[in-house]
Amino acid sequence: MSRYAEKALQGNQLAGARLIRLLEEGDPEGIEGLKILYPHTGKAYVLGITGPPGAGKSTLVDRIIGEFRGRGMKVGVIAIDPSSPFTGGAILGDRIRMQRHATDDGVFVRSMATRGHLGGLSKATGEAALVLDAMGYDVILIETVGVGQDEVEVVDLAHTTAVVSLPGMGDDIQAMKAGILEIGEVFIVNKADKPGADEVVKQLTVMLEMRHYKPGDWRPRVLRTVAVNSEGISELVEAFLAHRQHLQESGTLADRKEKRELHFFRELVKEMAYERIFGALGGNGVLAALLEDLKARKIDPYSAAEKLVGGLSCHL
Amino acid sequence: MSRYAEKALQGNQLAGARLIRLLEEGDPEGIEGLKILYPHTGKAYVLGITGPPGAGKSTLVDRIIGEFRGRGMKVGVIAIDPSSPFTGGAILGDRIRMQRHATDDGVFVRSMATRGHLGGLSKATGEAALVLDAMGYDVILIETVGVGQDEVEVVDLAHTTAVVSLPGMGDDIQAMKAGILEIGEVFIVNKADKPGADEVVKQLTVMLEMRHYKPGDWRPRVLRTVAVNSEGISELVEAFLAHRQHLQESGTLADRKEKRELHFFRELVKEMAYERIFGALGGNGVLAALLEDLKARKIDPYSAAEKLVGGLSCHL
Numbered sequence: 018m019s020r021y022a023e024k025a026l027q028g029n030q031l032a033g034a035r036l037i038r039l040l041e042e043g044d045p046e047g048i049e050g051l052k053i054l055y056p057h058t059g060k061a062y063v064l065g066i067t068g069p070p071g072a073g074k075s076t077l078v079d080r081i082i083g084e085f086r087g088r089g090m091k092v093g094v095i096a097i098d099p100s101s102p103f104t105g106g107a108i109l110g111d112r113i114r115m116q117r118h119a120t121d122d123g124v125f126v127r128s129m130a131t132r133g134h135l136g137g138l139s140k141a142t143g144e145a146a147l148v149l150d151a152m153g154y155d156v157i158l159i160e161t162v163g164v165g166q167d168e169v170e171v172v173d174l175a176h177t178t179a180v181v182s183l184p185g186m187g188d189d190i191q192a193m194k195a196g197i198l199e200i201g202e203v204f205i206v207n208k209a210d211k212p213g214a215d216e217v218v219k220q221l222t223v224m225l226e227m228r229h230y231k232p233g234d235w236r237p238r239v240l241r242t243v244a245v246n247s248e249g250i251s252e253l254v255e256a257f258l259a260h261r262q263h264l265q266e267s268g269t270l271a272d273r274k275e276k277r278e279l280h281f282f283r284e285l286v287k288e289m290a291y292e293r294i295f296g297a298l299g300g301n302g303v304l305a306a307l308l309e310d311l312k313a314r315k316i317d318p319y320s321a322a323e324k325l326v327g328g329l330s331c332h333l
Numbered sequence: 334m335s336r337y338a339e340k341a342l343q344g345n346q347l348a349g350a351r352l353i354r355l356l357e358e359g360d361p362e363g364i365e366g367l368k369i370l371y372p373h374t375g376k377a378y379v380l381g382i383t384g385p386p387g388a389g390k391s392t393l394v395d396r397i398i399g400e401f402r403g404r405g406m407k408v409g410v411i412a413i414d415p416s417s418p419f420t421g422g423a424i425l426g427d428r429i430r431m432q433r434h435a436t437d438d439g440v441f442v443r444s445m446a447t448r449g450h451l452g453g454l455s456k457a458t459g460e461a462a463l464v465l466d467a468m469g470y471d472v473i474l475i476e477t478v479g480v481g482q483d484e485v486e487v488v489d490l491a492h493t494t495a496v497v498s499l500p501g502m503g504d505d506i507q508a509m510k511a512g513i514l515e516i517g518e519v520f521i522v523n524k525a526d527k528p529g530a531d532e533v534v535k536q537l538t539v540m541l542e543m544r545h546y547k548p549g550d551w552r553p554r555v556l557r558t559v560a561v562n563s564e565g566i567s568e569l570v571e572a573f574l575a576h577r578q579h580l581q582e583s584g585t586l587a588d589r590k591e592k593r594e595l596h597f598f599r600e601l602v603k604e605m606a607y608e609r610i611f612g613a614l615g616g617n618g619v620l621a622a623l624l625e626d627l628k629a630r631k632i633d634p635y636s637a638a639e640k641l642v643g644g645l646s647c648h649l
Contacts (some may be wrong), residue, residue, distance in 0.1 A: 048635050055633035275628060282627060283607070285638040290606040291599070293642050311598060312591060317371035319364050322601040326609050330646050 019050030040144040054151035061150040067161045068181030073207045077244040084254045091123040093149030097161045177260045179203040184213035203256050209241035338369035349468050356460040370467035377466040381491030383477045388497040389523045393560040400570045407439040409465030413477045493576045495519040500529035519572050525557035551579050
């Protein structure tokens with residue numbers, strides 16, 4: 018039983034924040050809380066926004082929040098920052114720009130560090146999204162920095178993935194091409210009042226035309242914004258909602274959710290099985306002896322792992 | 334018994350390439366091969382080179398290879414490219430610049446895709462590095478693109494991590510600051526003949542001065558290169574070797590190796606335990622029923638995982 022779960026279900030932000038923290042730390046109380054919340058999840062629309070540093074994502078996110086709020090939707094934000102292996106802390110930096118929503122009960126922003134999560138960032142982000150979902154946020158916006166593999170996995174959680182670029186990114190778009198570019202459903206050229214915007218729009222459009230589409234597939238859209246002036250934001254949110262509707266009508270939404278939930282479950286099983294094996298063997302000398310042999314290169318890690326796992330039996 | 338392991342041990346590049354491919358695909362023959370190779374590993378010096386797209390890493394890597402070769406050292410290169418979730422293929426692009434080493438038996442370049450590895454990129458890269466190590470390469474150079482979390486994990490494999498930047502990167506260095514910047518031991522300002530080089534060197538130096546150092550800690554170095562003209566390459570390789578010597582003399586090298594090997598072993602155990610649980614339960618109806626309940630939200634994933642893992646017993 019969790020002190021925080023009931024309160025979080027009523028929308029209490031402090032309780033929600035505490036629960037997310039407990040989950041990040043791998044605290045059993047966090048997991049007990051999430052068990053209570055779980056039946057209340059599965060309703061929120063999850064939107065991933067990614068792109069390189071300097072693309073103006075924070076301002077953009079701020080404006081998107083405003084637009085959703087204007088439409089009467091509650092917004093939870095998970096901001097993922099590259100974090101220091103030394104300090105372990107998340108950079109708050111330009112999050113401050115989102116402060117104008119700080120007094121709005123319909124907005125809840127959580128920053129997450131990219132390091133130190135038991136089971137990885139993608140698991141921690143998934144858990145935080147479940148908490149926000151159960152708390153009643155209509156939209157969960159996941160903002161990531163960069164175009165690395167880990168970011169790709171995080172946006173895998175999203176129903177809609179938006180990729181932000183900006184004028185003058187020619188080469189970087191080439192570099193993005195084979196990565197996150199191919200998983201985006203909405204492409205945003207921000208700072209579109211700057212020279213070179215037409216070029217980036219054209220490059221993106223050409224690349225998107227090279228994708229293979231089956232009949233009924235979503236056709237990615239390229240949109241221009243000038244986030245600092247709130248230009249193009251309404252059209253952008255329209256595009257997000259159009260994509261959500263497409264997912265619902267095509268049945269893809271249900272498929273995505275199921276696939277994601279199964280993946281999450283499998284990761285949990287791995288983690289727990291590992292804990293159990295090491296917990297069970299920690300007491301006797303077998304594990305210690307095996308680790309010694311490993312250190313001395315008397316055994317290779319594959320054979321050592323096979324030895325451990327070979328002693329497992331399952332009865333259900 | 335692996336057809337390829339014995340040949341790879343003799344330095345046969347085709348056999349080595351085949352073995353790496355089998356490991357990437359999670360083929361049991363790859364693992365059998367690696368068991369044979371394992372006792373012959375642990376000798377190579379592993380150098381990680383990372384930085385954003387456009388920093389000229391490929392040319393730089395080409396020149397570094399040349400410099401190591403001039404010192405009589407054999408060099409294995411693992412080039413990690415962001416790959417397409419659609420094609421699954423690695424981009425070869427500017428790898429072609431390394432072609433001048435193609436006829437040199439002392440150089441072996443493997444490109445790896447960032448997706449589709451059983452157990453993740455960091456595991457796949459670690460296995461490829463073991464193969465190159467056993468094949469007798471003195472230096473294993475791991476080149477990554479980007480500054481994401483996944484890249485950070487890949488360079489965790491390295492004994493020395495070099496971070497490449499270039500003039501005009503002001504903002505991006507700020508963005509890198511909290512991430513990979515803090516794990517670098519050698520910082521390279523490439524294209525140092527371009528305007529703005531002094532500024533980047535200064536910014537890096539200031540940031541590095543803000544780190545906390547204990548007595549005996551390695552002091553990161555900032556070096557200028559103009560890779561296209563081979564300028565600064567010899568000094569750069571001197572810095573790498575100085576760092577290696579520092580690791581050896583301080584005993585840090587042995588610690589790092591041990592930590593990395595233990596981490597690898599734990600990941601293997603997780604993976605294998607998972608395979609075993611699902612394999613054992615796939616035959617009876619328990620797993621299928623549990624997955625159905627999960628789909629219907631009759632059970633939460635934590636309770637479902639606990640149920641599965643609770644049926645495990647370990648006897649060794």
